[in-house]
Amino acid sequence: MRHSPATMDSLLTKPAGPAIQQTVLLVGPQSDAPPGLLPLLHSLGAQSQHADSGERALEILVAEDIALVLADVALPGMDGYALTQWIRENSRTRHIPVILLSNGVWDAAAIARAYEAGAIDYLGRPVAEPVLSSKVAVLLELDGNRRRLRQAISHIDSTKAYYESMLNAAGEGVIGLDRDGHMRFANPAARLMLKVENDQLVGADYRMFYPFPAGDVPHWEHTPFFHTLRHGKETRIEETIFMRHDRTHFPVSLCVSRLAGNGDGLVIVFQDISQRKALEEALRRQAVTDPLTGLNNRSGFKSAFRIALDRARRARKSVALMFIDLDHFKRINDTLGHAAGDFLLAAVATSIRECVRSYDIVSRIGGDEFSVVLDELDDASSAAQIAGKILTALRCPFRLEDGMQVTISASIGIASFPECSDDVDMLMQAAGVAMYQAKSDGRNLYHFYMPEMNAKARHRLMLEQALRVAVEDDGFFLHYQPQVDIGTGRVVGYEALLRWDHDRIGSIAPSTFVPMLEETGLIIPMGQWVFSTGCRQRHAWNSMLPEQCSLSVNLSPRQFADKNLVPQIQRVLEANQLPPYQLEIELTESMLMSNTEHTRNLLRSLKDLGLKLSVDDFGTGYSSLAYLKQFALDALKIDKQFIDHLTTSSKDKAIARSIIQLGHNLGMQVIAEGVETADQVETLQQLGCDVVQGFYFGRPVPAGEVGRIPQAVAVGAQ
Structure with a gap:
C-alpha cells in the first residue's frame, strides 16, 4: 500500500x-x-x-x-x-x-x-x-x-511499530470491521470511494462493499477478512473487486490486519486501482500497437496469430498468412521525405484494412512491411482472391497531404495452415520466403509458398554469409581486360573487373554477387578495395604500359551516393602516386538521371581531380539524354547487347551507328563492349567506333598475366 x-x-x-x-x-x-x-x-x-x-x-x-x-x-x-x-x-x-x-x-x-x-x-x-x-x-x-x-x-523502520496504522490509513480508504463483519468506522477516503454517507455505513454488513461472484452463497467465513481474523496474519490482495453504494464495481488492492493491542476486530486498508488498471491497459496496447497506423505491431501480430492458429486447430479450419512488402518504398522516403512516407504508410494500412474482413488480423511488422492473417478459411486458396484485391487497391494512386499523387505496388507472400506448417515461426518464415520470391519474379504480384522456394532462400542466405566472409577475409580479386584503339591497334586502357571464387561453390558470376553487395551495403568497403587495389596495380605497371594507358573502374549507385567518395579517391591516387588522367570512372545512366545537387557537385569534383568519366552500358537504361549535355563526360560505352547481333540485325547496327554519331557530335569517345568476332570489329571500324573491348582482343586476366598481352595488334589483319 x-x-x-x-x-x-x-x-x-x-x-x-x-x-x-x-x-x-x-x-x-x-x-x-x-x-x-x-x-x-x-x-x-x-x-x-x-x-x-x-x-x-x-x-x-x-x-x-x-x-x-x-x-x-x-x-x-x-x-x-x-x-x-x-x-x-x-x-x-x-x-x-x-x-x-x-x-x-x-x-x-x-x-x-x-x-x-x-x-x-x-x-x-x-x-x-x-x-x-x-x-x-x-x-x-x-x-x-x-x-x-x-x-x-532506516528512520521508517525504527518507528514502524508506532506509526504503521497512521501510514496505512493516511492516503487510502480505511474500514473497521468487528468480528462478525459489521462496519465500525470508515475514514473520509473510504466513504468517498464507496459513495456512501457515514450514517449509512456504520453498523452495515460487509456485503455493502464486498460482492460475491454470481451464483455464490455469501458467507462471512469465506471472506479474506474472516481468514485474517481466524489466523491473525495480515492478508494482502493485489487485485479484487469492491462495490459502491450504487452497485457499480471498481478494482482495489487491499491489506487486512487484526486491530493492534486488545482490539477485537479488523482494519481494511484499500486503494482504488482503476487508474493503474487503465494505465496498464494503455501500456499493454502500446506494447502491441503500431503508433503510426494503429495496427498491431510485430509483437501484437505474433500474439494474435497464435490465437488464430489455436482457434483454427479446434475448428479444423485453414488460416492464411500474408506478408506484404511495398515495392521501392525507400525511393519515396528518399525523394519526398519521411513525413510523406509516413502519411503513405498510414494510407496503405487503411487500404489493406478495407480489403479484408472485419475480423481478419492486419499488422505492420516493419518499416514498409505489413501482414494479414486470414482467419477461419474453408480453403487456403481463398487467400489468392484477397491478395489480388490488395494488389489492385494499392495500385490506385494515393494522394499525399500536399496534393501530390503517388502510385505504388507491393509483393505478397502467402503461407497457409495446415499445408505449410502449424508453427508460428515456420509459417512466418515461409510467408517471407514466398514474398521475396514474388520480388525476384518482378514485383507487383503474389506467390504461395512452395518447398523449393525455401531451398532457394537458404542458398541465397548461405551465399550472402559467404559474401560477408569473403569481404572480411580478402576473398575477392581483380581481373583486367584490355581496351584497344580500333584505328591503331594499340592497347589504350584496361578495365578492372571484380571476381570471386568460393572454395566450395566455385566461380560466382558478378551478376550474382554484385547485386548482393549493393543490397547488403558491402559495396562501399568493396568499392574502396577495388579503387585501392586497381590504382596500386596501375602504378606497378608504369614501366610496362604507355603513360596514357588508363585503368577504368566501375562505380556502384551506393558509392555514387557516398559523400566521402571524392576524398577517398583523392587519397588513393596520392597514396599510389597515380596521375588522375590514368584513372577512368564508369558510371551508369541511372546515376546521371538523378539531376540533384549531389550529382552535379560530385561529377564536378571528379572532373576537378582530373579523372575521365564514361557512361557504362549506354542505351539500356533511360531514354532521356539531357544529362549528356549537362555533365562533362569523356566517353560512351555501347552495351554488349547491341554488339552481339551487330552483323546480323539492321536495328542493332542502326543503334550502334546512332550512339557513335551522338558521342562524336558531343565530343566524346565511343567504346564498344563485348566484341568477340572479326566481323564485329570490321563493322565497328566502318561505323567509326574509337575503342573496342571483348574476348576477341583478350579475356579478363589476373594482373600477373597482363604483361603477356601484346600492347599493339594489327586490327585489320585479325
Missing part, C-alpha cells in the same frame, strides 16, 4: 542521521586527474581520495564509503578492468558506479570489455570538461538520492 504523500515527504526531508558526505575515489597517476574535476567536486560539496594503484584503491574501498570511482584502465598491477570487476562482485561495493578513463582509443572491443567488467561509462583523454562535469554531477546526485532514501527507510 502506498503511504500518505505528506507523511512520506516529512520522512524524506527530515531523515535521521548525519548530513550526507560524498567521496570520489580517483585511481591512477595523480598528475593525470582530469582538469577541472577537483573544483567541480568542491562546488558539489564532495571530497576526493586518491589511489595510485588498484591494490591501494581496494584498501580505500573496504575502509571508506565511496560514492563514485574514476579509474584509469592502465594501472600498475591490477588494471582498471580487474578493479571494476572486483567492485561489482563485492557485496559492499557493488552499488558504486565506475567510470573508466583511457589515453587510448575506445574501440568496440575495449568498450565491450569495460561494460562486461561492470563500468557504468567510459571516457577517453583528454576529457571534455562539460562531459565530465555532467556525468559526475548526475552520478553524485543519484548517489545522494540513494543515501537520503536509505536514511529515510
Whole structure:
C-alpha cells in the first residue's frame, strides 16, 4: 500500500542521521586527474581520495564509503578492468558506479570489455570538461538520492511499530470491521470511494462493499477478512473487486490486519486501482500497437496469430498468412521525405484494412512491411482472391497531404495452415520466403509458398554469409581486360573487373554477387578495395604500359551516393602516386538521371581531380539524354547487347551507328563492349567506333598475366 504523500515527504526531508558526505575515489597517476574535476567536486560539496594503484584503491574501498570511482584502465598491477570487476562482485561495493578513463582509443572491443567488467561509462583523454562535469554531477546526485532514501527507510523502520496504522490509513480508504463483519468506522477516503454517507455505513454488513461472484452463497467465513481474523496474519490482495453504494464495481488492492493491542476486530486498508488498471491497459496496447497506423505491431501480430492458429486447430479450419512488402518504398522516403512516407504508410494500412474482413488480423511488422492473417478459411486458396484485391487497391494512386499523387505496388507472400506448417515461426518464415520470391519474379504480384522456394532462400542466405566472409577475409580479386584503339591497334586502357571464387561453390558470376553487395551495403568497403587495389596495380605497371594507358573502374549507385567518395579517391591516387588522367570512372545512366545537387557537385569534383568519366552500358537504361549535355563526360560505352547481333540485325547496327554519331557530335569517345568476332570489329571500324573491348582482343586476366598481352595488334589483319 502506498503511504500518505505528506507523511512520506516529512520522512524524506527530515531523515535521521548525519548530513550526507560524498567521496570520489580517483585511481591512477595523480598528475593525470582530469582538469577541472577537483573544483567541480568542491562546488558539489564532495571530497576526493586518491589511489595510485588498484591494490591501494581496494584498501580505500573496504575502509571508506565511496560514492563514485574514476579509474584509469592502465594501472600498475591490477588494471582498471580487474578493479571494476572486483567492485561489482563485492557485496559492499557493488552499488558504486565506475567510470573508466583511457589515453587510448575506445574501440568496440575495449568498450565491450569495460561494460562486461561492470563500468557504468567510459571516457577517453583528454576529457571534455562539460562531459565530465555532467556525468559526475548526475552520478553524485543519484548517489545522494540513494543515501537520503536509505536514511529515510532506516528512520521508517525504527518507528514502524508506532506509526504503521497512521501510514496505512493516511492516503487510502480505511474500514473497521468487528468480528462478525459489521462496519465500525470508515475514514473520509473510504466513504468517498464507496459513495456512501457515514450514517449509512456504520453498523452495515460487509456485503455493502464486498460482492460475491454470481451464483455464490455469501458467507462471512469465506471472506479474506474472516481468514485474517481466524489466523491473525495480515492478508494482502493485489487485485479484487469492491462495490459502491450504487452497485457499480471498481478494482482495489487491499491489506487486512487484526486491530493492534486488545482490539477485537479488523482494519481494511484499500486503494482504488482503476487508474493503474487503465494505465496498464494503455501500456499493454502500446506494447502491441503500431503508433503510426494503429495496427498491431510485430509483437501484437505474433500474439494474435497464435490465437488464430489455436482457434483454427479446434475448428479444423485453414488460416492464411500474408506478408506484404511495398515495392521501392525507400525511393519515396528518399525523394519526398519521411513525413510523406509516413502519411503513405498510414494510407496503405487503411487500404489493406478495407480489403479484408472485419475480423481478419492486419499488422505492420516493419518499416514498409505489413501482414494479414486470414482467419477461419474453408480453403487456403481463398487467400489468392484477397491478395489480388490488395494488389489492385494499392495500385490506385494515393494522394499525399500536399496534393501530390503517388502510385505504388507491393509483393505478397502467402503461407497457409495446415499445408505449410502449424508453427508460428515456420509459417512466418515461409510467408517471407514466398514474398521475396514474388520480388525476384518482378514485383507487383503474389506467390504461395512452395518447398523449393525455401531451398532457394537458404542458398541465397548461405551465399550472402559467404559474401560477408569473403569481404572480411580478402576473398575477392581483380581481373583486367584490355581496351584497344580500333584505328591503331594499340592497347589504350584496361578495365578492372571484380571476381570471386568460393572454395566450395566455385566461380560466382558478378551478376550474382554484385547485386548482393549493393543490397547488403558491402559495396562501399568493396568499392574502396577495388579503387585501392586497381590504382596500386596501375602504378606497378608504369614501366610496362604507355603513360596514357588508363585503368577504368566501375562505380556502384551506393558509392555514387557516398559523400566521402571524392576524398577517398583523392587519397588513393596520392597514396599510389597515380596521375588522375590514368584513372577512368564508369558510371551508369541511372546515376546521371538523378539531376540533384549531389550529382552535379560530385561529377564536378571528379572532373576537378582530373579523372575521365564514361557512361557504362549506354542505351539500356533511360531514354532521356539531357544529362549528356549537362555533365562533362569523356566517353560512351555501347552495351554488349547491341554488339552481339551487330552483323546480323539492321536495328542493332542502326543503334550502334546512332550512339557513335551522338558521342562524336558531343565530343566524346565511343567504346564498344563485348566484341568477340572479326566481323564485329570490321563493322565497328566502318561505323567509326574509337575503342573496342571483348574476348576477341583478350579475356579478363589476373594482373600477373597482363604483361603477356601484346600492347599493339594489327586490327585489320585479325
